[in-house]
Amino acid sequence: MKALAAHTLHELQILPREVGERSVLDLLNRAYTHSGKDHIKQLLSTPLGTLPEIQQRQKLLQYISANLTEIEFEIPKSYLTAAHNHLDSNLAWNAAKTWFNRYRLSLWYQWFSTHDFYRLLSGTTALQKVLGSIGEKTAWWRDSDQLPHELQQHAKVLRDFFDHAQPTLTAKLNRISMIEVDFFLRQKYVNQVKAVLAVFYQLDAFCGIARFLQTARWAYPSFVQTPEPTFSVTDMKHPVLSEEVAVGNDFSLAFPQRLTLLTGGNMSGKTTFLKACGLVLYLAHLGLPVPARTATLSFFDRLMTSIHLSDSLDLGYSHFYTELIRIKEVAQAIANGQRVFLLADELFRGTNPQDAFMCARQVIDILVRQSGSLFLISSHLVQLGAPYEKNTSVQFNCFKTNVLEGELAFTHQIEIGITEEQTGLLLLNQTEVLSCLQQI
Incomplete structure (x- = not known):
């Protein structure tokens, strides 16, 4: 695997972005x-x-x-x-x-x-x-x-x-x-x-x-050599989370599927899950054990991420433009014959929902035709799933949120399917933001 971009090392919390931030380096540095x-x-x-x-x-x-x-x-x-x-x-x-x-x-x-x-x-x-x-x-x-x-x-x-x-x-x-x-x-x-x-x-x-x-209850991964790539884990947990908070998940993405569309409400666990998948893949390519009970995967040439993007003031790039550059880098890597593992969190959230839907649709249409690579994409745009319901290259996973007596209860457990839950308004009320605003 090629060396990761600096932003990926930080986005996956492999290295700390700033002093005091928890990272995998802190765990292993004994x-x-x-x-x-x-x-x-x-x-x-x-x-x-x-x-x-x-x-x-x-x-x-x-x-x-x-x-x-x-x-x-x-x-x-x-x-x-x-x-x-x-x-x-x-x-x-x-x-x-x-x-x-x-x-x-x-x-x-x-x-x-x-x-x-x-x-x-x-x-x-x-x-x-x-x-x-x-x-x-x-x-x-x-x-x-x-x-x-x-x-x-x-x-x-x-x-x-x-x-x-x-x-x-x-x-x-x-x-x-x-x-x-x-x-x-x-x-x-x-x-x-x-x-x-x-x-x-x-x-x-x-x-x-x-x-x-x-x-640590980590396991050495098994690498398989198959024409189409595979990624499969059981009881995978994000290692930076405490044992009391971390939730284990089983997940598999393999032929004929090439792309997972991941949906779920705010705070449901989508981003943490993507990071955990990236950490498993990367640690495996370092020759290290991974935070899971079992892991079976293919060798990849590139691990690429689009998580926690921000505007680049130095370069004058907006959030949306930065996303476009990241996706372009993915396309160039695939065009060069490299096997890519892509993690994209809230694809094209840097623009309005209608624009984001159209952009994401065109990008996904191309990605699902690319053999040899795997793509994990999260989105709030539940309507994005409809065009791919019968596409055998796409699988749907989600994180559901329960509402108990008006309070949100997060399972952080990945499931099959698409969830249309909208938790923003409930979170707005739960955090009493409106009550504070009314006192202004």
């Missing part, structure tokens, strides 16, 4: 280090390009989850900070090769640059301890031939370093030996040291995700 957390954010922004890559990522996470206690690190953050500061410091190293030269250099540091002497000693100690801890923690799996593909690549990086570095990492530091150890770690093998730390932070990121998955 890494121990700041660099590990940054790696998780990068991972969430980079979908995998092929099905084999997805399957390899799934195996990696399953392996780490099963061996989390043996793989996760517990290195004091103070040591990590000191090690990085020393590795990046401007404190000069010296290639003194003989014992006498190292002894003379250590005396110079100790007598004429005491501050640098202790900086060198403490930084080298921290770097030595961090690398030594990584070596000890990974020793059991570095030579294993049962590792997932990505861990095998990491194991090679670690072997290339620790096979040469072990004497240096176990050397007892004194004013002479620290000169030699520092030269080894910060100059001679500095690239290998940085590669080892990069592996450490990647492992920390995956361990952080695994920590979340230990308590």
